[in-house]
Amino acid sequence: MAATIYDVATRAGVSISTVSLALNSPSRVKPATLQRILAAADELRFVPKAEAVVRARRGVRRIGVMAPFTSYLSFAQRLNGVMHALRAESWEIVVYDQESAANSIPSLASIPLTNTLDGLLVMSLPIDDESADRILRQKLTTVLLEVQRPGFSSVAIDNAEGGRLAAELFLRRGHTRFAYLAEAARVPNRVLGVGSRLDAYRDTLAAAGHALPDEHVVYVPHGIDAAKQATHALLDLADPPTAVFAYDDLLASGVLKAARERGLRVPAELSVIGFDDGDIAEHLGLTTIRQPLEESGEIAAQTLVARLTGRQRSLQHVTLKITLIERET
The missing domain is CATH 3.40.50.2300 (Response regulator)
Structure with missing residues (x-):
């Protein structure tokens, strides 16, 4: 037999009225109670x-x-x-x-x-x-x-193409030391778009005879300061990168901020590529991968x-x- 609202209430240990409220106005239910009700509904495969x-x-x-x-x-x-x-x-x-x-x-x-x-x-x-x-x-x-x-x-969008485009531009500019800056994800194995920017970026560099070391791939919280601090750490390495590809324009702006604080000339001493081509990219004169937002x-x-x-x-x-x-x- 199909599960009923009574079954959900019993499994979640709440009243029927609380289940009804969760179904119709979830914002009015305490988060912990809502999660318990939803878990019960999922376990019972409940359908209104x-x-x-x-x-x-x-x-x-x-x-x-x-x-x-x-x-x-x-x-x-x-x-x-x-x-x-x-x-x-x-x-x-x-x-x-x-x-x-x-x-x-x-x-x-x-x-x-x-x-x-x-x-x-x-x-x-x-x-x-x-x-x-x-x-x-x-x-x-x-x-x-x-x-x-x-x-x-x-x-x-074709994320793999974005990774290839970034790597190819860096290679044309004569770079040999590279880095990749991405937002830290708390969800493993999530799939965004077609292919992976990082995988394609790394593979394109490898095909040209250049490795992308694991210590040059950095995941940070989404924010300018976090990207800036991560860039400083990359530039402190014994063999620092001269080219950084950022997952989006906001992270790329953090890379540019770190370069400015160190007095590095961009792009002569540090080249940067972002992703999205939002308003911030044009404002900063940022080289980026445009996606049709x-x-x-x-x-x-x-x-x-x-x-x-x-x-x-x-x-x-x-x-x-x-x-x-x-x-x-």
Whole structure:
């Protein structure tokens, strides 16, 4: 027999009304209690009654967009693309902010399980197995942006191409000592986009006869100061790098700050490449890998609406092109 709300309440050790509140207004439930209820629902593979889901969804025309908006300026451009795609469609957009793209969404707890959304866009956030199963079980149509996972449509970029472009530019400039700076992820084995920037960067350098030592690959919290401190540590090595590829433009700006504090000439003594080509890159004159931020949001929204309206029934996987933008670093 299918699990009921009574079963979930018993398993979680709470009242039925608390389970109902967790399903409909999760933000009003204490985090520890919410996690216990969601764990019980997952263990029991609980699905709200189909008729209740239909009533909640009927005529809503509401799409949720989940991303680390306040931590990464580039997501505002992606959201602009989403809004542009939906402007003529009369869809309401509900924004869910997350702290970091390096962390998983442990429960998607900010989204009601009764599916008061018609669809969901998840941008650059890795989804744990339990949350993925829950989304599929609830039949909440979801499109992933910059993240790929079986069972979901996705819009991605070719990260491996980004790694190759960065390495090739450094090689053309005559560098022989390299480093890579990335945001520390608390989620192992997360898959972003197509391929790995680091793997392609390292392989391209190796093909040219240059190693990328493990001590030259540094993971830091997402922030300018953390990137600056990590760069100082790299430059203190006995054989310091002269070329640093950063996972995004914000980390690259931390590298530039460290170079300035040391009085190093950029790019003569230290070359730097970022990723994204947001506003900060142009302001700093940063050489970077441009990804189509606004276009990616627009295509993700179009893909989601096509699935919701039945115009596209099969899963779609779109890979967008990236471009090397040479500036002053």
